[in-house]
Amino acid sequence: MTRAQLWTKDFVVGIGLNLAMSMVFYLLMTSMAGYAVARFSAGEAAAGFASSSFVVGAVVSRVLTGKYLDFIGRRKLLIITMAVSILASVAYMFADTLVWLLVIRIIHGIAFGAGNTAIMTAIQSVIPSSRRGEGTGYFGTATTLSTALGPYLGVILPRAFDFVMLFGASAFMSVVAFILCVAIKLPVQELSEEQRRSKWHFKISTLVDPDGLRIGSIMLVCGTAYAAALVFLAGYAADNGVPAAASLFFVAFAVASLVARLFVGRMQDALGDNFVIYPVFVFNLAGNILLAVWPTMPGIILAGVFVGLGFGSLMPCMQAITVKSVPMHRVPVATASFFLLLDAGSGIGPIILGAIMPLTGGNGMFMLCAGLVVVAMILYFSVHGRRRGGRPGREYLH
Incomplete structure (x- = not known):
């Protein structure tokens, strides 16, 4: 019996998309507290929230994304969220108060949480069921790479240049992710009757x-x-x-x-x-x-x-x-x-x-x-x- 094909074009594009998206997360997560202190003289608690507010936005969006992902469309949602990520990365450069920085971080986190849920779900429709563990493991190598490269660049770029360069790198990776969202082809998931009936019912x-x-x-x-x-x-x-x-x-x-x-x-x-x-x-x-x-x-x-x-x-x-x-x-x-x-x-x-x-x-x-x-x-x-x-x-x- 021949093994189901795993290494398709869309699987490889998905790995690249996961890498670019995760790089944005780790680039900013490791440096945002320091930026809040340097730019706005934020206290310890406020600086910590400048970093973790991104996660707050991501948590909120994941709950709704799971319910509405297939109503919106997986590829469409990926494109929308990566467009928001580009705008948010640029907006950091123009945030002139700590409050605006926190607002942008939460919006950026919402976009990341929705987009990350979409790609983590969508890639499972590309991986053959008989190679689920293997394919998920290979796909996750992109996240592993970003956990090393992202924090490293998040420290080096502000030190060697300035924070504008860091936000520029975030915008660049978001653009790469956006292009890959356009390039990837994902199977359309047919909605079940249960999903259609529960569209506007907010049951647990x-x-x-x-x-x-x-x-x-x-x-x-x-x-x-x-x-x-x-x-x-x-x-x-x-x-x-x-x-x-x-x-x-x-x-x-x-x-x-x-x-x-x-x-x-x-x-x-x-x-x-x-x-x-x-x-x-x-x-x-x-x-x-x-x-x-x-x-x-x-x-x-x-x-x-x-x-x-x-x-x-x-x-x-x-x-x-x-x-x-x-x-x-x-x-x-x-x-x-x-x-x-x-x-x-x-x-x-x-x-x-x-x-x-x-x-x-x-x-x-x-x-x-x-x-x-x-x-x-x-x-x-x-x-x-x-x-x-x-x-x-x-x-x-x-």
Whole structure:
């Protein structure tokens, strides 16, 4: 039997689109707090909100996008949201008050959340169902690349030039994403009778999906743990006398994630979810323990490798599980629900852990993050692993 074709033109264009879109997110997320302080003399809380308000906008839009994506059209929504992203990137240059900056950030976040939900949903109609885990893993390599390149450029561009250059880079990547939105061809999803009937009914079931929330809850916990590295690792490494280790952590994370995604998805398709997911949790756990007990240059770099193999592999694997768990007409809502909780972990995690850190110190905080990974593993066993995590079978046919 011949294998279903994965590497089509539209799949490759989709990977490029995901890369360009994710670059915009990480370019600005790492530098916006500093910009708010430098440009508007914002306080610590306001500067933090200048960064996280983007996530607030994304969370709001994901809820509605899941419901209305196929009424608007997946390709059409992608084009609209990337046009808004271009305008928002340019508008940053003209924001003359902190309030206007926050407004633009929220609007930009709404556009990103809608567009990201659209492409994450639409690409599943391009990936053959028999290669779902493999294709989702390859598609996710674009996000992995952006997690390394985006923060790096977000620091380098303002330092070497100015923030206008940073916003120009954001606008450029948005233009690239817009062009790819025009180029990609996506199958039109036929609306079910249930969708047509519920178009203007705002019931919970039409806005969120139980399976998306079930699997997304695991990402909420693990995303909270990873947010600690994103936000606090630079200061933690500096406090331990190895400031350069933080950037090398993310390089190691990106390389390990890219290598893992070349084979993890294929193993998930062939051998089942549990065969992949439990080792992924163990790698993630080991990485956080290393950060807590060995905050040296080699220890932090090795932790980056383990977290890359762990958390870096977890998201595409869990997204594949979410998509396989629901009928195709529920994929938009399930995908939106999944990323809604992932965003919540990334946005709320730093606030909670930042409040705890003065009590625990950096070592205690990363050990707490290791505990969160254990909680996520138990949660996975409870909601999926013990019932549907074995070898692929009839439970996913729909």
